[in-house]
Amino acid sequence: MIIFKSINKLNKEVNFKADIGFVPTMGALHQGHLSLIKNSQKKSNKTLVSIFINPNQFNNKKDYKKYPKNIQKDLKLLKKLKVDYVLIPSIKDVYANKSKKKFKIGKLNKILCAKYRSGHFEGVLSVINQFIKKLKINKIFLGEKDYQQYILIREFLKKNSNIKTILCKTIRMKNGLAYSSRNRLLNHKSIKESASLTLKVKKLFNLLKKNLNNKSIIKNFINKNKIFNIEYLELRNKNNLSKKINKKNVKIFIAFYIQGVRLIDNF
Numbered sequence: 335m336i337i338f339k340s341i342n343k344l345n346k347e348v349n350f351k352a353d354i355g356f357v358p359t360m361g362a363l364h365q366g367h368l369s370l371i372k373n374s375q376k377k378s379n380k381t382l383v384s385i386f387i388n389p390n391q392f393n394n395k396k397d398y399k400k401y402p403k404n405i406q407k408d409l410k411l412l413k414k415l416k417v418d419y420v421l422i423p424s425i426k427d428v429y430a431n432k433s434k435k436k437f438k439i440g441k442l443n444k445i446l447c448a449k450y451r452s453g454h455f456e457g458v459l460s461v462i463n464q465f466i467k468k469l470k471i472n473k474i475f476l477g478e479k480d481y482q483q484y485i486l487i488r489e490f491l492k493k494n495s496n497i498k499t500i501l502c503k504t505i506r507m508k509n510g511l512a513y514s515s516r517n518r519l520l521n522h523k524s525i526k527e528s529a530s531l532t533l534k535v536k537k538l539f540n541l542l543k544k545n546l547n548n549k550s551i552i553k554n555f556i557n558k559n560k561i562f563n564i565e566y567l568e569l570r571n572k573n574n575l576s577k578k579i580n581k582k583n584v585k586i587f588i589a590f591y592i593q594g595v596r597l598i599d600n601f
Contacts, residue, residue, distance in 0.1 A: 335412060335413050335416065335417050335418065335419070335420060336418070336419050336420070337409070337419075337420045337422065338419065338420065338421050338422070338423075339421075339422050339423065339424070339427075340423070340427060341421065341423055341427055341428070341430075341468050341469070344382075344419065344421055344469075345468070345469070345470075348380075348382070348419060350469070350470035350471065350472075352379050352380050353378050353379040353380065353472065354378060354379070354380045354381065354382050354418075354419075354471055354472070355373075355374030355375070355377060355378030355380070355381045355382070355471075355473050355474075355475060355500075356374075356381075356382050356384070356465070356469065356471040356473065356474045356475070357370045357371050357374050357381065357382070357383045357384070357474075357475050358383075358384045358386070358461075358462070358465065358474065359383060359384060359385055359386075360385070360386065360387045360388065360401065360515065361385040361386075361387060361402075361403055361404070361405060361408050361515070362401070362402040362403060362404060362408070362515035362518060363407075363408045363411050363412070363515075364505075364513040364514070364515060364517070365505045365507075365513045366477050366479060366504070366505040366512070366513040366514070367477075368411065368415065368505075369477075369502055369503075369505045370475045370476070370477055370502050371383060371412075371415055371417060371475075372415070373475055373500065373502045374473075374475045375415075375417075377473070377500065378473065380418040380419065381417050381418050381419070382417075382418065382419040382420075382421060382469070382471070383412055383417050383419070383420050383421070384420075384421040384422075384423070384465070385405065385408060385420065385421070385422045386421075386422070386423055386428060386461070387401055387403070388428075388457060388458070388460075388461040389425060389457075390453075390456075390457030390460050390461060391453075391454050391455075391456075391457030391458045391460075391461065392454070392457070393451050393452050393453050393454055400519070401515070402515050402516070402518045402519065405422070428461060428464050428465075429464060437456045437459040437460050437463070437490075438456065439455050439456060439459075439486065442576075443455070443486065443575075445482075445568075445570075445575060446482050446566060446568065446570070446575070446587055446589070447482050447483075447589060447598065448482065449566070450565055450566070450589065455482075455483065455486050458483060458486070458487070459486065459487070459490050462487055462490065462491075463490075463494070466491070466494065466495050466497060471497060472496070472497055472498065473497060473498040473499075473500055474487070474491070474497055474498070474499055474500065475500050475502055476488075476499060476500070476501060476502065477501075477502055477504065477505075478501055478502065478503050478504045478600070479504040479512045479513075479514065479598065479599065479600070480598070481572075481585070481587070481600050482575060482587070484499065484501055485574070485575055487499060504599075504600075507525075507529065509525070509526065509529035510529050510532055510533045510536075511525060511528050511529035511532055512532070512597075512599050514597060516595050516596070516597060517597075519593070519595045520592065520593050520595055521593065524592045524593040524595070527561075527562075527592060528562075528590075528592055528597055531559060531562055531588075531590065532588075532599050534555070534559070535555075535567070535586060535588050535599065535601065536601050538551065538552075538555055538586070539586040539601045542569065542586070543581055543584065546569065546579055546580070546581070546584065552567055552568075552569075555567065562590040562591065562592055563590060563591040563592075564588065564589070564590045565589040565590060565591065565596070566587065566588065566589050567586070567587070567588045568586070568587050569584055569585070569586055569587075570584070570585055570586075570587055571583050571584065571585075572584065572585040585600050585601065586600060586601050587599075587600045588600070
């Protein structure tokens with residue numbers, strides 16, 4: 335495993351023609367990240383993992399500061415997986431050209447997380463843009479848990495590159511809760527309660543698929559689970575996140591707060 339702290343050095347020493355899979359992360363690695371890496375290793379000759387907490391995608395400075403960090407533990411996990419290359423760039427290195435270009439997402443995309451996290455996805459696209467300009471990757475691996483992020487990155491890359499976007503399934507704990515770096519900020523009780531809620535959402539989704547027009551079920555569900563401060567609970571088309579849904583293309587999306595921590599999931 336070779337660790338790079340400079341993008342320029344990585345570009346000089348790595349042969350990108352060798353079919354390299356790219357797994358971008360913000361560290362605090364968990365089983366979900368490890369699954370992305372394993373997928374890349376199966377489908378690529380070499381795998382590059384980045385660890386970069388992108389300040390541009392946080393609409394809350396406190397959230398940015400408290401984001402979990404454990405670089406030494408992350409590197410041990412990556413070494414165990416025999417990852418080929420790890421990139422740990424500085425903010426200055428990623429945004430070296432001091433680009434002030436602000437990415438805008440259209441009004442139709444101001445839904446789900448984009449509706450409540452102003453500037454978040456613009457920040458995500460800004461760092462993805464920097465990476466694709468500076469790294470000669472041909473495929474990127476993203477997790478299904480962050481489904482809206484996947485859709486936006488996929489469409490952005492279609493317009494701006496030849497990079498293939500590969501979606502990998504959500505990895506869950508034994509209790510059903512999706513792995514997330516933010517889970518580390520929760521106590522045992524909150525983990526258990528969050529798992530209980532997501533299982534309820536899964537059951538609700540199975541019920542809704544029998545009658546997609548029964549919106550009162552969702553309202554009742556939110557009212558019965560006010561303890562979680564549900565930000566949104568919506569049915570969307572999995573192909574484009576529109577509201578044009580049917581039993582074959584529908585997914586359910588949720589964002590909620592527990593113990594002051596925001597979690598998302600989808601089924």
